[in-house]
Amino acid sequence: MSDEEILRYAAFSADPAGGNPAGVILDASGLSEDAMRAIAADVGYSETAFLTEDRGAGVYRVRYFSPLAEVPFCGHATVGTAVALADRQGPGTFVFVTGAGEVPVTVDDRRRATLTSVGARVSGLAGGDLQALLAALRWREGDLDPALPPRVAYAGAYHPVIAAASRRRLADLDYDVPALKSLMEARGWTTVQLVWREAGDRFDVRNPFPVGGVYEDPATGAAAAAFGGYLRELGLVPADAVVHLAQGDDLGRPGRLTVALTPGEQGVRVSGTAVPIAG
CATH class of the missing domain: 3.10.310.10 (Diaminopimelate Epimerase; Chain A, domain 1)
Structure with missing residues (x-):
């Protein structure tokens, strides 16, 4: 081709x-x-x-x-x-x-x-898997935001949702690539949705993607949809919320994703612009 x-x-x-x-x-x-x-x-x-x-x-x-x-x-x-x-x-x-x-x-x-997206759903994250995930990320339990509990969310692909207690913790991404890749492959996870809540409807997010051969995904629509389902399932936002995600800033490729929830609709709407890349 x-x-x-x-x-x-x-x-x-x-x-x-x-x-x-x-x-x-x-x-x-x-x-x-x-x-x-x-x-x-x-x-x-x-x-x-x-x-x-x-x-x-x-x-x-x-x-x-x-x-x-x-x-x-x-x-x-x-x-x-x-x-x-x-x-x-x-x-x-x-x-x-x-x-x-x-x-x-x-x-x-x-x-x-x-x-x-297809219908979103959320499941628990087993204690052993959480410990293995934190170890691979080189995070500690004290790095987590207790208001946003760890879960596995799905809206077309599976993504563990792990919330940082501080923006500094989110910014310091230095994970064990072989360990995280092996865990993700064993569990069928596509990316890990790392989040930090800046305000009620605004989050900064990052997505390690070692199973795809990419250290970090700059903007992840599938994970955004899954995260919308997570927020809805846990009652962390209103049923008709519009949530704004900032991703890619730490990579020098800022992206902006809008997640919209509609009462009675199982899917999650994710919006954003796209432009051609020359060459």
């Missing part, structure tokens, strides 16, 4: 130098799984999205690959792909058939995309 057919978009940012870059292949119908994996590794972003089938009426089968593995759902690559389609077809709504289920995405005329 030539470089011209591999699009690159920065998601959750209006600046190509910010947010999370994603590779986008709008016609991957002729690519094998091995070829997609090789392209994702060559692109080198945390994920590349491949539209493997156009089912008509704005419905597409999409697969997501990190440099190391396929993931069932990726939020930032979903946003980047939807905006890439809108740049060619005009604003509107697309439906992505992902490994986790159907994900509708609406794009407006300002390149702002809003995806609605």
Whole structure:
């Protein structure tokens, strides 16, 4: 596949130098799984999205690959792909058939995309897993915010949610890569959602992603959706909350994600802009 057919978009940012870059292949119908994996590794972003089938009426089968593995759902690559389609077809709504289920995405005329995740759910984090996770992160129990208890959240992929008691703790990310990768692979976790609550509806977040071959993901839509489900399930925000996440600042790639909860809706809405990356 030539470089011209591999699009690159920065998601959750209006600046190509910010947010999370994603590779986008709008016609991957002729690519094998091995070829997609090789392209994702060559692109080198945390994920590349491949539209493997156009089912008509704005419905597409999409697969997501990190440099190391396929993931069932990726939020930032979903946003980047939807905006890439809108740049060619005009604003509107697309439906992505992902490994986790159907994900509708609406794009407006300002390149702002809003995806609605599959149904979110939250489960407990076993004490042994928590201790292993903290050890791999090189955190102590005293580093945790007791108001935001550890859980595993899902909205298309699984993410442990671990809340820091201070911004300094969040900023100091220095984890044991082999230990965390091994634990995450054993438990089926995609990233770890590390959070710090700045205010009632504002959080700073970071996402280690060693299972994908990436030390840290700059902006993580799937984890944002899962985190929205976590906040709703634990009653930490109102049922109709709009929550703002800042991510990527510590990497020099600032991104901004908006999470919206709707009473009676099991999915979580995640919004952000995306722009092409030149070259």
